[in-house]
Each structure stands twice: as C-alpha cells, then as structure tokens.
Amino acid sequence: MDEPSEPSAASDLLPSTFLIGGGWSDPGVYGPFLRAATGAPGSTPRIACVILDEGEGDGERQFARYDEVLRSAGDCTPVPVLVPIGARFDVEAAADVDGLLVCGGLTPAYQDAFADCLDRLPRLLAERRIPYAGFSAGAALAARAAVVGGWLLDGVAVCPEDTGEDLDEIAVRDGLGLVPFAVDAHAAQWGTLPRLIAAVTRYRLPHGVAVDENTLVEVAADGRAHVSGLGRAHSVRPADAEGDGVVVRSYGAGESFPTGATGLTGLTGLTG
Template identity: 35%
Template sequence: MSIFLVGGGDGPGVELALSQLASDARLRAGGETPVIAIIAVGEAPRPVADWFADRLRSLDPGVLATPVLARSTEAGEPLDEIDLASFSTAHAILVAGGHTPAYLAALAPLATDVRRLVSEGVSYLGYSAGAAIAADEAIIGGWRIGGVPVAPEESGEGLDEVTLEAGLGLVDLTIEAHAAQWGLVALCAASIEAGLAERILAIDEDTVLKVGEGALEILGSGSVWQLTAAEGGVTVSSSRASG
C-alpha cells in the first residue's frame, strides 16, 4: 500500500505516480482485473475523471478505471453524494484535483471509510486537491491571514482568509500543492507563524510525495518544501528526488 500525494501539473513525475498506482492495484487484484476508482468533484467532473482514466489506460491497458463523479456548485456545495459502494471494492483510489473545498465537502462524510480502506491495503493517489484533503488538517483555501495578503488572490479557492479544516486523516501533517508555481510556500510559512498549523509539506507541480511502509520518497522534477514551527519563527527546507 502506498499514498501518493501529487502537487498537480503534469510531467514524468505524475506519470510515474500513476504507473506505480496501477502496479499497486494490479498487485492487490491478484489475478482479477485491477480496478481504480477515480473520484472527481466539481461543476463538470466528467472531463477531469476522463483525463486520469486515459492516462491510466495508456500506462496499463488492462486497468479498469472507474469514474466516481459528484457535482458541486461553483461555491463548492455538494449537489451529489458519493456512495461508498461506488469505490469500496476498488483495488486503488485516485482523488483528482479541482476546487478543494468541494472535494472535502464531498468526501468528509466518508473519511472513516477511506482511512479504513487505506489501512487494509488500498493505495491512494491524491492529485492537487486530492493531496491537500488527505491531511489530518487540510488547507482548503484562502489567500489572506488577518486581512494581510500572503498569496495571490487567484490561489485562494474562492475563500478570503486561509482556512484549515479536518481532512481525511491519511497523513499526520498538512499538505499544500502547487507550492512554488502558485507562490504558496510563503502562505505555508505565514500559516505556521499565525498558529494555524505546526508543520506543512508543500509539494511542487510534477512532484510526488510517496508515503509507504518505508521511508518517504520523492518522485518527479520539483521540490517538497518542509515548513516547521520553530522558536522565534519558521524553519524552511526543501528536498528533491534522489538521482
């Protein structure tokens, strides 16, 4: 079982994570057809799910990529409920990207079930929003703290103040995606300084943090930024894929 946290974008890192997810699903399936549930949430979730399904089939034509779609309003309010039965028998789960508040609203009622499935050996890949909500405490949006801008407004997911809510609880820290590309490392530092979080991992695009039974592994072309509360401020370091 692995948890793949993808910082968004596209490239060899994303492709490698999808390929490894397909391999995990095939291993769990034994001799059966490997099924990967693709959960997509938004005003028009079908094209999002189709993009991932096409990528998975190009990497492993034998994989059955099953879309699990939930519509939401522009503000992220759910219009459809996700039925646990739609993905409970899948051999791997992929939670796609889009409007983070909408993804959390759709999946929060199933958080206990998702944790159970992962603990039983079902691999999880979260892409962008899907990575952010995997955390214990998820940053769901916002671009100001105390009225002070800490990130570009267009990165705020429609929210004003930086907002954290209980996530799916698959990893015991806070995750941010599109780190360098959207200028969100500064937002993470400001969030820690304001006491909103103690530790945040911010993942660049085309970069993957892989959480498995061994040591953490970084895949892809970018960096994973580690921000931690420290006496008198915030410590920031970065790591890249080895080799």
C-alpha cells in the same frame, strides 16, 4: 470549528499514500501508485477516480484526462466516480477497487464532499489495503488538517489571489488523516508555499509539505516521505516550540525525509 478528532488506529495500518502536486507533464508520477494498487492475480487494477462534477459534461471531460494519464503510466482500468457539486462521496464506491485517486478541483468543495466519511474511508482503505492517491485538492484532503485555500492572513496577502480557491482568509479544515502533515500543491507554479508557511504558524501545525507540480510524495509505512518526479517537495516545520518562525527544507527526486509522529496535535482556532 472544533478541533479535528484524533486519528483512528486504522491509520497506522494504511498502505502508502501518494501525494501529487498537480501538473500533467510527467505521467510517471502515477507509477508508484499503480504498482501499489495490485489487483487479483492476472487482473488489471481498477482505479476509482473521484471527481467533483459541475454538470453539463464537466465530469466526463475531467475523467477523460485522468483516464489518459493513468493508462499512459501503467496497466490499469480507471473507473469514474462523479460526485455532483454539493453532494457527498459514497464510501462504498471505494469498496471494490484496487486504488483510490481523489482528483483536483476546488479544495473546499472536495472537503465538503468527504465530510461524512473522514473516519470511515481511512478504515476501509486500511482494512482492504487500498492505496490512496491525491492530485492537488485530493493531496490536500489527505492531511488531518487540510489547508483548503485562502490567500490572506488577517487581511494581508500571502499568496496570489487566484490561488485562494474562492476563499479569502486561509482556511484549515478536517481532512482524512492519511498523512501526519498538512499539504499544499502547485507550490512553485502557483506560489502556494507562503500559504502553507502561514498555515503552519497560525494554526501551530507541527509539519506541512508543499508539493510542486509533476512531483510525487509517497508517504510509506516506514514513516518516511519519498520524493520523485520533476519538481521538489518543501517541508515546513516550526523553528521552535513557541512557534517563532519556521524551517523550510526542499527535497528533490530520489530524496526522502521523516514525516514525524502519526497524528496532529495542538490545533486550535481552525476556520471553516
């Protein structure tokens, strides 16, 4: 597939972006996102929950779970935005809410659902100061170079097969460009950190972050990523300009790290 297009100037104006690595044990990871999603004075923030719907009540069941965890984290009104599998997300669904949460599921399917608005949605979020939160698949989609799945690198296993998201070879596709690094989720629980390391080395990505479950990485306007929750965030960077090896550093609650320059460059050979 072609290289991702350059990020728009709107990305520099975005409010904080919130990356949740999956898990249901700590509703508190949603707290910073809800505090950023301020509505009109005296009103309850409306949070759009984008969920890929497989039909037969699947979307409603998924939404009920997010509705419960969001309400337990703070005062808000979750709003279901159910997108049938194979359909496209309508960016106008984010136009009249105070926060946008893109939920979990098959990451390649989420990337496909957002493929028509990879430029428009970040512009809308910036213009209306709407914070974005991504849970698992939604966190991966926030990157410009989105690691959407796979468990093999040139036929060699780098992570468990059941983490492959219905893909074999590791795949990196166009994302929203809300954060300047690639993202993987369920790092400690599913063993996905090696997949991110493989993606950073194969596709010459300048930075990747693998997030544990029940862990939040808040990418703030000050250019730093702030970690909270029960787990850790694992930062992966090339060891040198030639791409020979990587440096991995892990950060826990209360710690932060620099995200690097806005926008990813030098991406070649992305699969899709």
